[in-house]
Amino acid sequence: MKKILWTGAVALLLITSGCGADKFVKKGDQHLAIGEYFEAAAQYRKAYMHTPIKERDKRGERAFKAAECYRKINYTARAIGSYMNAVRYHYPDSTTYLYLAQMQQKNGDYKKATENYKLYLEKDPDNVLARNGLEGCVMAPRWKEIPTDYSVKKEPVLNGRRTDYSPVLYGDEWDQLYITTTRPQTKGDELSGITGIKNSDLFLAEKDEKGKWLQPKEFESEVNSNYDEGACCFSPDGKTMYFTRCTSDPEYPRYAQIFTASRSDATWSSPQPLEITKDTLSSYAHPAVSPDGNWLYFVSDMPGGLGGLDLWRIRITSDGLGGAENLGEPINSPGDEMFPTFRPNGELYFSSNGHPGMGGLDLFCAKQDSTGKWNVENLKYPMNSAGDDFGMTFEGLHNRGFFSTNRNDARGWDHIMSFEKPDVILSVKGWVYEKDGYELPDGIVYMVGNDGTNLKLSVRSDGSFVQEIKPHVKYIFLGTCNGFLNHKEELQVDTSRVSKEYVLQFALASITAPVLVENVFYEFDKADLTPESTESLDRLVKLLEENPNVTIELSSHCDYRGNDQYNMGLSQRRAESVVNYLIAHGIAKDRLSPVGYGESKPKVIKKKLTEKYPFLHENDTLTESFILKLPEDQQEICNALNRRTEFKVLRTTYGLFDEMGNLLKEALTGKETENQPTEE
Structure with a gap:
């Protein structure tokens, strides 16, 4: 029983x-x-x-x-x-x-x-x-x-008690670091059914006054939500953020989607979805913008790939996005290719578990040769490990920055590490700003080299740009900005054993406002130019040569002391002296109009000048009555400011039309006017 x-x-x-x-x-x-x-x-x-x-x-x-x-x-x-x-x-x-x-x-x-x-x-x-x-x-x-020359280091201050990955450096001085994190402070209270931990958000780490990184924190923005956000990137001008968002639905699969947000003052705007294709049953994630800003690279499992997740790209135009194209072999494989990113020199970095590697996702570098063919190389150890290694970000031109890895973590959680590889980098840093004024963040610099280089460089918010250059190549840089005259610089450097940065200044003259010609001196009470004026006037000759379609009024001004009629005559003769110098150095006479204003147009103070002379304020007009109210030493400063030589642009169409008003053949071919500003 x-x-x-x-x-x-x-x-x-x-x-x-x-x-x-x-x-x-x-x-x-x-x-x-x-x-x-x-x-x-x-x-x-x-x-x-x-x-x-x-x-x-x-x-x-x-x-x-x-x-x-x-x-x-x-x-x-x-x-x-x-x-x-x-x-x-x-x-x-x-x-x-x-x-x-x-x-x-x-x-x-x-x-x-x-x-x-x-x-x-x-x-x-x-x-x-x-x-x-x-x-x-x-x-x-x-x-x-046999490890490579890379060195890697843990960064405890950037990591929390959960997963942290996909670091992205940002800012003019690369002093901000966006990371994707699932630490407890992220939005929402629910745990993800996908991972078993909280949904990820974007956090921001910044450097302190000593250049040390502070712990990542939430930042004021609508970018983060109760859903998964992460794996972001930025346009070259820093004004647009692209990032991945995965929404959730209790009844349907989740498809990753790319969103964009725009920079407004110090915050990011409300995110908007970016429609890459009409396909709503595929994922689109891990955005990366090419250094020239013309292409958006991303990861997708949509039809037409080589298997798993592939790298794709789509052209960014002023009219929207073009058609998506698969990068194909040798970049894509039957496995997964993910987390693309770029160095400013055009090298594409990504992670793959489909190419030969150490295990999991390995980091790879893809370079294009002269024919446009990609050559792919594994970064090897210590950048790669048996675990997942992915999500690189670079500190400007340097071969250093951060990446993420889950090596040596039994839970499979990702963490941020720094990396650096010794590299000799020759670069140029340029500043585009208004003569007598501030930076021009809307400036564009055209860079042409005799090795075939032909780049259009956008400047950052402080008017600067940084670009890698090669030794023994002759470069021409043309600084431009709408509403300003062009300025050209040339540069050629030799080979160097150490990294070196060359600095170029692009002080652009306004088309709409008078521009001071600094350091023009005359003999006392005469119209004769002194030898000290040569350098400044030669720069004016160069400016007019760089802008051959411009005509100017060249004006001379006096202070209020002396007879009005005498001052008017003296200033006219001085203006004519400058014009004669320009003509003697090859500038056509009919492009120049000398005018003496005497004391009739006292100087109006611009904001930039108030930094040098704090007793003055923006828009102060240095009239006789204004000056006489000042202490004697300040009066002399104001009188010196009134004694000046200026020019202002009259036309920007000189030499473009014949006597009948027809556009000349040279203008049609662009031989004389390429990159020249049009008349406002």
Whole structure:
């Protein structure tokens, strides 16, 4: 009787266990259908534990499903255990060996990974992922024995107690760092069904007055929400942010989407979705803008790729986005290519688990040759590890910055590390600003070199730009801004053993306001120019040569002392002296109009001048009555400011039309007027 009762109890237990297991599988399938891998893995694990050992097929299938979910959320150790259970119960899908090998490789167990790659290749000998994985297992130990020149370092101040990844340097001095984080301070209270931790937000770290990084914090913006945000980038001018957002829906899969936000003062505007294609069943993530601002690179699983996630790009135009194009081989592979980013020199960096590597996502550098073909290189150790390495950001032109990795983290959580590689960099830093005024953030600098270089450089908010240059190349830089005359600079440098930065100044003359010609001196009470005036007048000659379609009025002014009629005559003769100098140095006479104003047009103070003379205020007019109210030493300063030589632009169409008003052939071909400002 006891034996009968015991047998019945065991049978009942097996029946109820089997029913419970099926219930867990059903729940797991529901979570998996909407991409909630963490929740799905928990249900499949329960199903596996409640499945009787005799039901070997079901245990194998449920172990495999759990393993797949663990693999997708970087629970590497659990994925390995579940795949091994699937193998133990002879799960028939041969990809079990491929994925098991990948996880073992990601765990740094290259010997076991090699065995399982070989087992899989017996069934599918032409599989690219398996072949590349096997090659990586062979190369990784060698790379560790002979590390590259990169140095990497943990950055505790930038990391929290959860996952932190995809750092992006920002700001004119690269003193701001945006990171993606899941630390407890992020918005929302719910845990993600995908990862089991909170949804990610963008946080901002800044440097203190000593140049040390402070801990990342939330920043004032509508960019962050209760959804997942992260993996951001910025346009070259810093005015537009692109970032990834993953919304959630309890009934449908989540598709990542790229959003944009615009910089307004010190905050970012309300984000707007960016429609890359009409396809609403594909993901679009990890944006990166090319250094010239003409292309948006991104990651997608949309049709037309080579497998998994691929790198794509789409042209950015003034009329919107163009058509998306796949980067193809050799960048994309049958695996996943993700997290693209650029160095200013045009090198494309990305991460891949499809090319031969050390395990997980490896960092790669892609360079284009003269024919436009991409050449791809693994960054090797120590930039890469057995874990996931991805999300690089560079400090300007330098080969240093930050990246993210989950190496040595048993939970698979990502953390920020810094990197640096010794590099000799020759660069030019230019400043575009108004003569007698401030920076011109809307300025454009055209850079042309005799090696074929032809770039259009936008300046930053402080009017500056930084660009790498090559030795022994002759460069011409043309500084332009709407409403201002052009200014040209030339530069050619030799080879250097150390990094060096050359500085160029682009002081642009206004088309709409009088421009002071500094350091023009005359003999006392005469119109004769002194030798000290030569340098300044030669710069004016150069300016007129660079802007051949401009005519100017050249004016001379006196202070209030002396007879009005005498001052008028003296100033006229002085203006004529300057014009005669310009004519003698090759400037056409009909481009120049000398005018003497005497004391009739006292100087109006611009804001910039108040920095040098604090007793003056913007828009003060230095009339006789104004000056006489000042102390004697300040009176002399104001009188000196009134004694000046200026020019103002009269026309910007000189030489463009014939006597009948027809546009000349030279103007049509652009030979004389390329990059010249048009008449306002």
